[in-house]
Amino acid sequence: MAMLVSSWSKDVYSLPETYVFPPDQRAGDLIPLACNNPIIDLNKAVDNHGRSETIQQILKAGREFGFFQVINHGTSQTLMNEAMEVLKEFFDMPAEVKERVFKVDSSKKCRLYTSTLNYDTEEVHFWRDNLTHPCHPLEDCLQLWPENPPRYREVLGKYSVEVSKLVLRILDLICEGLGLENGYFADELSQVQLLSVNQYPRCPDPSLAMGMHRHCDPNVVTILKQGDIDGLQVFKDGQWISVEPLPNAFVVIIGCQLQIISNDKLKSAEHRVVTNSEVDRTTIGYFIIPSYECFVEPAKNLIDDCNPPIYKASQYKEFLGTYAEKIGEYEAVMECYKLQ
Ligand SMILES: O=C(O)CCC(=O)C(=O)O
Numbered sequence: 125m126a127m128l129v130s131s132w133s134k135d136v137y138s139l140p141e142t143y144v145f146p147p148d149q150r151a152g153d154l155i156p157l158a159c160n161n162p163i164i165d166l167n168k169a170v171d172n173h174g175r176s177e178t179i180q181q182i183l184k185a186g187r188e189f190g191f192f193q194v195i196n197h198g199t200s201q202t203l204m205n206e207a208m209e210v211l212k213e214f215f216d217m218p219a220e221v222k223e224r225v226f227k228v229d230s231s232k233k234c235r236l237y238t239s240t241l242n243y244d245t246e247e248v249h250f251w252r253d254n255l256t257h258p259c260h261p262l263e264d265c266l267q268l269w270p271e272n273p274p275r276y277r278e279v280l281g282k283y284s285v286e287v288s289k290l291v292l293r294i295l296d297l298i299c300e301g302l303g304l305e306n307g308y309f310a311d312e313l314s315q316v317q318l319l320s321v322n323q324y325p326r327c328p329d330p331s332l333a334m335g336m337h338r339h340c341d342p343n344v345v346t347i348l349k350q351g352d353i354d355g356l357q358v359f360k361d362g363q364w365i366s367v368e369p370l371p372n373a374f375v376v377i378i379g380c381q382l383q384i385i386s387n388d389k390l391k392s393a394e395h396r397v398v399t400n401s402e403v404d405r406t407t408i409g410y411f412i413i414p415s416y417e418c419f420v421e422p423a424k425n426l427i428d429d430c431n432p433p434i435y436k437a438s439q440y441k442e443f444l445g446t447y448a449e450k451i452g453e454y455e456a457v458m459e460c461y462k463l464q
């Protein structure tokens with residue numbers, strides 16, 4: 125196993141060569157503006173009038189930006205802070221303790237790795253460690269999760285349940301807005317739910333390194349707790365914009381499957397992560413993913429003579445294969461599934 129960046133970077137004062145990206149793939153020195161980040165107040169969706177207004181805001185943000193932030197979402201702030209603390213504790217543990225996480229799960233459902241899963245073949249590494257494991261149904265997954273720090277399972281278990289409810293509530297609003305039948309996303313389309321934690325340690329030279337490459341999320345939707353440190357950027361109208369770090373908010377990122385289902389009424393956001401030289405940054409992603417056998421296609425309710433389907437039906441596992449082959453080439457991946 126390659127050593128996790130979080131296990132050695134504290135003593136490093138210049139960026140190792142294997143982390144230096146070619147100029148065209150670097151973040152550059154320009155600090156993008158956090159302009160017009162769409163922010164949705166979910167509290168407003170409780171009465172009928174507010175609900176339809178909120179739904180329209182979500183659809184507009186999903187169409188124009190491919191992401192939005194939600195505030196007043198009902199998830200306890202204490203729980204969000206506790207989850208963040210436990211995960212910071214996890215990455216601060218000694219390397220030997222973290223390495224044990226691999227050994228307990230031979231099926232590799234719980235994965236701890238550095239950079240990407242292609243570490244051995246990639247030319248340049250990302251300044252990032254990741255811990256990913258399934259969360260749903262919780263009782264079947266808990267025993268795969270790290271045992272340390274001791275509060276890990278309890279706190280992240282509660283966090284996963286709350287966030288799963290929240291994201292399904294947001295999907296219900298999207299359903300209503302698009303005119304899809306109630307519960308459209310409740311079953312096969314959200315069968316796999318993963319927690320994916322990213323650790324981007326303080327970086328000696330953020331202008332040369334990257335936290336994560338330019339990509340779209342292949343799944344249905346991702347809900348991310350970014351915390352109060354920026355680093356996430358979205359490509360919008362030909363330039364990178366920062367996703368403003370709002371400490372109590374979640375960032376909702378539309379994935380490729382939701383773009384397909386909505387027949388382009390919602391767009392997936394192309395995004396990347398830059399590093400910083402001041403502090404470690406931890407983010408908690410929660411991925412809503414279709415079952416691997418599931419066929420995904422534009423929803424029938426959205427198709428008529430004036431609105432022909434843009435995409436063909438494809439099995440999710442097949443889509444993932446194409447995604448892995450053309451990593452970082454969002455347009456090319458989506459092109460493979462277009463009709464005509
Ligand atoms: O850590 C972040 O800010 C974004 C992470 C992300 O894009 C991902 O895990 O797919």
Ligand SMILES: [Fe+2]
Binds near residue numbers: 339341395
């Ligand atoms: Fe992502």
